[in-house]
Amino acid sequence: MKTEDLIARLARDAAPVRRLPSPGALMARWLLLTLPVLAAVVLMMGPRPDLAGLLAQPRFLLTEGLAAATTVISAYAAFCAGRPDQPTWKLFMPVAAFLIWLAELGRQCFVLSVQTNGAALVLHADWLCVPAIAMTALVPAAAMVWLLRHSAKFRPTHACLCGTMAAAAAAECALPLFHAADTMMMVLVWQMGSVALFTMLGAMAARLGLNTL
Amino acid sequence: MTEEDPNWRIWLAAAQAGDQRAYAALLAAALPWLRRRARGRWPGASTADIEDMLQETLLALHQNRHLYDPARPVQPFLFGILKLRGADLRRRRHRHAGRETALEDLPADTSALMTHGTQEHDAEQAGLQKALASLGERDRQVLGLLKIRQLSLKEATAETGMSVAALKVASFRAVQRLKQALKGGADED
Incomplete structure (x- = not known):
């Protein structure tokens, strides 16, 4: 078919369409759905007894802030990924945020290991982390899929990767409020490992064709 | 931009x-x-x-x-x-x-365009067999003896019981009918 003929056919088929909200507006909707769910999970699981003291620690506030920043940036990037006019650098912002968050946790782990003569490096199995993050991330992830269903038409793997990272980072943001990790190494390996694992699973799901929802 | x-x-x-x-x-x-x-x-x-x-x-x-x-x-x-x-x-x-070959620069009659080397020969043979099958029993027998097995008229008379003159006429008519059948097959295509 000639391109000019295609244009004529497309023009004849121009039914009205509902304009999609901007990435920022979609991100705001996702946060509106996600934040109450995270709050409910923390209340249901029971906040840590030492939470008030932790909230006064700059170290704890910094990691929570970085987790929240990764959540927001990843969600925004997920909604940008499907838009053809959004620049590619926006899709790499979550990677930068995640690396800064990881670097800060690594720095804290190093400092604490020196201060505690290596006690912060103790690592043992913590099988609660993976299901706890998975359960906490379930509703944010479902909300993300729901909001992405009309917008992830381009670069769907990026959209799924950023979307899963946002949901996992949101869960990781809530997790320290109700679950205490024994050492910093536990946080690094189990909690951040879970975030990385779920992000990879999200990207794999997109590669397997689950992006046609 | x-x-x-x-x-x-x-x-x-x-x-x-x-x-x-x-x-x-x-x-x-x-x-x-x-x-x-x-x-x-x-x-x-x-x-x-x-x-x-x-x-x-x-x-x-x-x-x-x-x-x-x-x-x-x-x-x-x-x-x-x-x-x-x-x-x-x-x-x-x-x-x-990696699984394709560009044909734009090749001449139209190149053997590279054929799926395999005997394709043309096989197609002709299939056409001939179809035309032979459309002939009568006597025509097929005469053509089989004289053209395919390439017996002499004398040897063929021994097998068919026909005279040499009758065999010559039958052979001529069988070839004419075969030509018609082949032509008909070509027209159908």
Whole structure:
């Protein structure tokens, strides 16, 4: 078919369409759905007894802030990924945020290991982390899929990767409020490992064709 | 990127509302611009490839026109689609290239166009067998003895009990009928 003929056919088929909200507006909707769910999970699981003291620690506030920043940036990037006019650098912002968050946790782990003569490096199995993050991330992830269903038409793997990272980072943001990790190494390996694992699973799901929802 | 015609935004926003004339105007105005951008981005691509990319881009625009925000210019939106769909198409072509052979530079009668070396011979033989099968029993017998087994007239008379003259006539008529059958087969094709 000639391109000019295609244009004529497309023009004849121009039914009205509902304009999609901007990435920022979609991100705001996702946060509106996600934040109450995270709050409910923390209340249901029971906040840590030492939470008030932790909230006064700059170290704890910094990691929570970085987790929240990764959540927001990843969600925004997920909604940008499907838009053809959004620049590619926006899709790499979550990677930068995640690396800064990881670097800060690594720095804290190093400092604490020196201060505690290596006690912060103790690592043992913590099988609660993976299901706890998975359960906490379930509703944010479902909300993300729901909001992405009309917008992830381009670069769907990026959209799924950023979307899963946002949901996992949101869960990781809530997790320290109700679950205490024994050492910093536990946080690094189990909690951040879970975030990385779920992000990879999200990207794999997109590669397997689950992006046609 | 050249300065965008302000009408493009108005036309695409109207197309989102279902205005067919505005949509046709936008697509007609955008096509030469897209073609230029595609040639600039992929200078080595053939004309057919460029047209394929343009058609993919227009189809993607049609399916995703709800993603356009009228507050933003149209050209980055169109060029973004062209980049993504063009790269997809080139990836697909590249992936299939290893299993394909370009035939554009080959002469039309080259044996490379044949699936295998005996294809023509096999096709002729199949046609001949079909024509033979359409003949009568006597014709087939005469042709079989004289043309396929290549017996002499004398040997053939011993097998058929016919006279030499009768065999000659029967052979001539069988060949004529075979020619007719082959011609008929060719006409059918």
